[in-house]
Amino acid sequence: MKKITQLLLLLNLLLSTCLSVSAQAPDNSLQASLNESLKNSTPTLSAHANLQQDAVQLTWKHNKENSSKKYIIEKRTNHKDWEEITTVVCATQKTIDMQYFHLDHAPSIHPSYYRLKMIDANGKNDYSNVIRVYYNKYKAKTPGISIAFGAPE
Known part of the structure; x- marks a missing residue:
């Protein structure tokens, strides 16, 4: 490797x-x-993560000029295949920037990887950056702790 x-x-x-x-x-x-x-080119899709109580909070912005239709949040643990954990439908209002978030209430005790798959109105897709999350259930009791993220190794 x-x-x-x-x-x-x-x-x-x-x-x-x-x-x-x-x-x-x-x-x-x-x-x-x-x-x-x-x-x-379409704007880069960038996601961020924070620990919130016993969950991982993913956040991202929806640019008003963006033609996205929905976001699929994917998760991977232990270098396995990506799993779809939820789908977020985009707001129909395209005149303002939108902030989105999702709470993963089932974080893994192993390093987890998250990414967003954006699907636009034409059916094309684009991926966000990959976020690596180290969830420590003992430290997660303090809300708002920032976590390290980056590309998988």
Whole structure:
């Protein structure tokens, strides 16, 4: 697993170096393509987590310009497959930003991983960042404790 991680880091470094070098050319079609893609891309879906009593609270924002239809909250424990734990239907009001949250009242004592799967009006889907949660039932009695999160190892 360590060698795979090192290989991915090296690949990421090589790709970022190639992109930064090729982006310096003024008439670069790759750079123009990247700029166009970034300009037309949907906003990044970003989720956060906090401990609330005996639950894990997931929060995220729904951008008013976002065409999402629903969010599926997925959870994974012990490096198993992702499981759908609930679906949240988006508000029909598209003129304001919306804040959403979900409480997972069944947190695992093992490290858990959460992510959001956004499904838009056209049926396309996008995923949020993956949140790693270490739930300690003894420390969770204090509400509002922030927890560490990041990509799975």
